[in-house]
Amino acid sequence: xxxxxxxxxxxxxxxxxxxxxxxxxxxxxxxxxxxxxxxxxxxxxxxxxxxxxxxxxxxxxxxxxxxxxxxxxxxxxxxxxxxxxxxxxxxxxxxxxxxxxxxxxxxxxxxxxxxxxxxxxxxxxxxxxxxxxxxxxxxxxxxxxxxxxxxxxxxxxxxxxxxxxxxxxxxxxxxxxxxxxxxxxxxxxxxxxxxxxxxxxxxxxxxxx
Amino acid sequence: xxxxxxxxxxxxxxxxxxxxxxxxxxxxxxxxxxxxxxxxxxxxxxxxxxxxxxxxxxxxxxxxxxxxxxxxxxxxxxxxxxxxxxxxxxxxxxxxxxxxxxxxxxxxxxxxxxxxxxxxxxxxxxxxxxxxxxxxxxxxxxxxxxxxxxxxxxxxxxxxxxxxxxxxxxxxxxxxxxxxxxxxxxxxxxxxxxxxxxxxxxxxxxxxxxxxxxxxxxxxxxxxxxxxxxxxxxxxxxxxxxxxxxxxxxxxxxxxxxxxxxxxxxxxxxxxxxxxxxxxxxxxxxxxxxxxxxxxxxxxxxxxxxxxxxxxxxxxxxxxxxxxxxxxxxxxxxxxxxxxxxxxxxxxxxxxxxxxxxxxxxxxxxxxxxxxxxxxxxxxxxxxxxxxxxxxxxxxxxxxxxxxxxxxxxxxxxxxxxxxxxxxxxxxxxxxxxx
Numbered sequence: 001x002x003x004x005x006x007x008x009x010x011x012x013x014x015x016x017x018x019x020x021x022x023x024x025x026x027x028x029x030x031x032x033x034x035x036x037x038x039x040x041x042x043x044x045x046x047x048x049x050x051x052x053x054x055x056x057x058x059x060x061x062x063x064x065x066x067x068x069x070x071x072x073x074x075x076x077x078x079x080x081x082x083x084x085x086x087x088x089x090x091x092x093x094x095x096x097x098x099x100x101x102x103x104x105x106x107x108x109x110x111x112x113x114x115x116x117x118x119x120x121x122x123x124x125x126x127x128x129x130x131x132x133x134x135x136x137x138x139x140x141x142x143x144x145x146x147x148x149x150x151x152x153x154x155x156x157x158x159x160x161x162x163x164x165x166x167x168x169x170x171x172x173x174x175x176x177x178x179x180x181x182x183x184x185x186x187x188x189x190x191x192x193x194x195x196x197x198x199x200x201x202x203x204x205x206x207x208x209x
Numbered sequence: 210x211x212x213x214x215x216x217x218x219x220x221x222x223x224x225x226x227x228x229x230x231x232x233x234x235x236x237x238x239x240x241x242x243x244x245x246x247x248x249x250x251x252x253x254x255x256x257x258x259x260x261x262x263x264x265x266x267x268x269x270x271x272x273x274x275x276x277x278x279x280x281x282x283x284x285x286x287x288x289x290x291x292x293x294x295x296x297x298x299x300x301x302x303x304x305x306x307x308x309x310x311x312x313x314x315x316x317x318x319x320x321x322x323x324x325x326x327x328x329x330x331x332x333x334x335x336x337x338x339x340x341x342x343x344x345x346x347x348x349x350x351x352x353x354x355x356x357x358x359x360x361x362x363x364x365x366x367x368x369x370x371x372x373x374x375x376x377x378x379x380x381x382x383x384x385x386x387x388x389x390x391x392x393x394x395x396x397x398x399x400x401x402x403x404x405x406x407x408x409x410x411x412x413x414x415x416x417x418x419x420x421x422x423x424x425x426x427x428x429x430x431x432x433x434x435x436x437x438x439x440x441x442x443x444x445x446x447x448x449x450x451x452x453x454x455x456x457x458x459x460x461x462x463x464x465x466x467x468x469x470x471x472x473x474x475x476x477x478x479x480x481x482x483x484x485x486x487x488x489x490x491x492x493x494x495x496x497x498x499x500x501x502x503x504x505x506x507x508x509x510x511x512x513x514x515x516x517x518x519x520x521x522x523x524x525x526x527x528x529x530x531x532x533x534x535x536x537x538x539x540x541x542x543x544x545x546x547x548x549x550x551x552x553x554x555x556x557x558x559x560x561x562x563x564x565x566x567x568x569x570x571x572x573x574x575x576x577x578x579x580x581x582x583x584x585x586x587x588x589x590x591x592x593x594x595x596x597x598x599x600x601x602x603x604x605x606x607x608x609x610x611x612x613x614x615x616x617x618x619x620x621x622x623x624x625x626x627x628x629x630x631x632x633x634x635x636x637x638x639x640x641x642x643x644x
Contacts, residue, residue, distance in 0.1 A: 007637055007638070008638055010634075010637050011633075011634040011635065011636070011637035011638030011639075012634065012638065013634070014630050014631070014633050014634030014637060015630070015631050015634030015635060015638075016634075017627075017630050017634075018626075018627040018628060018629065018630025018631030018632070018633070018634060019627065019631060020627070021623050021624075021626050021627030021630060022623070022624055022627035022628065022631070023627075024623060024627075025619070025620045025621075025623035025624045025627060028616060028619060028620055028623065029617070029620045032615050032616060032617050032620075035615070036615070109611070111611065114611065114613060121610075121611070124458065126458045126459055127458040128458075133610070133611055133613055134613060135613045135614070135615060136613060136614050136615060137615065141613070173610070175609045175610045175612075176608060176609055176610075177610070178608075178609070178610055181610060191610070191613070192613045192614070193612060193613040193614025194614070195614070195617075195618055196614065196618045197612055197613075197614030197618065200610055200613075
């Protein structure tokens with residue numbers, strides 16, 4: 001009798017635990033999707049501001065053009081034009097031709113920054129060794145898993161200068177391959193985590209003149 | 210793809226050079242008997258009895274590098290290890306090279322490979338020019354009546370290229386027209402004419418009907434030419450080199466050429482000097498307008514290519530014999546990763562009288578604080594080395610790339626685990642019923 005009761009109790013606990021795990025999985029899924037959605041909305045707002053700045057440059061008169069309130073243009077020591085929006089410095093907008101995706105690029109990365117937008121991990125535009133990292137959110141760099149060699153990426157700075165890059169190589173790097181990632185052999189490198197997060201999906205791009 | 214584009218760009222650039230210069234491009238250079246004929250003419254005036262010399266400076270090559278001939282091997286200082294002419298991409302570079310070689314010849318007096326006088330038609334076919342190569346052609350000033358005709362030194366490559374439809378053919382019998390400036394002694398007048406590789410020099414006695422007025426706040430504008438009309442013009446070339454890995458950043462290097470003591474200024478106070486900006490690798494010249502006379506020339510060279518950028522000071526006009534001194538130095542910038550050349554050169558110009566009462570001169574440089582060694586090429590060599598980003602700024606994790614993945618992959622695993630637990634729980638309870 002005692003054994004039967006014990007088994008019943010064990011079975012009940014297991015069912016309850018299973019249900020809790022299933023609920024937790026559902027919660028995690030919703031949380032991730034909400035985080036992705038927020039990241040997408042935040043990126044879209046900044047993208048609009050940056051593209052407005054790019055469209056209106058050069059400005060005939062001092063002051064912010066319409067639709068760019070809160071944005072301020074700055075020039076780095078390397079001569080790159082950046083924009084400061086809500087205290088964050090942006091390098092420009094990255095457009096993935098044919099995928100209908102436009103994303104702002106933060107000039108410096110940290111883990112918090114990556115939750116908002118793709119960010120410069122290393123290098124510079126002028127040095128032709130730019131490396132940009134981003135989360136593999138559906139609204140951010142999950143597109144890297146669908147892109148193929150020959151696709152075009154355009155980086156538009158706040159002054160309206162557009163630089164075209166073409167994807168020349170796609171590779172998967174180990175998370176420890178920092179030197180390989182930043183060796184400077186490519187004009188532009190984009191990377192994000194592969195599904196599972198163990199490796200890095202990496203697109204190598206060549207700058208077009 | 211990029212290399213193809215660069216090669217194509219170089220070919221197009223060199224083909225364009227052919228149209229305006231005598232310096233062509235070639236892909237292959239079969240050895241063949243060659244000749245060089247020059248025409249010495251000022252506007253419609255044919256100039257016979259003009260004395261010219263031709264020096265074979267370098268061999269022709271199909272690699273873009275032209276190995277210097279033995280007598281010009283010392284053109285570049287030995288410590289640079291340079292034994293060929295390479296990397297000259299535009300007219301500025303070729304002009305600067307011509308000026309530098311002219312000065313080298315004036316200083317070292319090598320024997321010409323060919324020489325002669327122009328005939329009654331103003332033409333001279335150099336008998337000694339029989340092989341392909343890069344030739345430097347120099348001539349003496351010719352006085353006819355009160356007018357002095359000064360030929361400009363130029364470089365010519367043999368074989369040249371001849372456009373034939375959409376293609377180019379090698380031209381082994383090259384004809385070139387000398388660019389000439391004319392100046393009438395004891396009065397005004399003058400000008401320039403003809404072709405060649407050097408730019409038209411600043412005319413000391415302008416015939417421009419609308420000369421630039423002196424600035425209102427400058428009551429005594431400098432006139433480089435005294436009443437006796439004697440003057441000597443010179444350009445001093447210098448080279449900026451930028452060495453480093455392939456993807457080094459484009460960088461501005463600013464050089465100053467500062468007249469010292471009684472050295473004449475490079476430009477007049479009222480002049481504003483500028484030069485075309487080339488978007489692919491710029492040399493732009495500006496004048497330090499804020500400084501009082503003597504004014505210095507400031508050259509800003511923007512480099513991202515591996516090749517040296519050769520340029521010149523612009524024309525300096527000397528009106529009296531003497532030893533003049535300039536100081537050439539480069540600004541020490543703060544671009545990250547760039548090591549700037551800190552050498553400063555004292556540049557001396559020795560101006561002397563010629564037998565016919567004119568002026569001539571030569572120059573050399575000495576590294577300030579570097580001994581008495583004379584340099585006939587002035588170089589500033591800059592290097593770039595990639596600097597790793599500070600871990601504090603941009604790489605919080607030293608050993609790994611940032612984790613940019615979401616935890617979405619956990620969801621199906623958790624679902625599977627949960628379902629498994631539920632199933633197991635049901636199974637356990639089911640055994641009770643069976644029992």
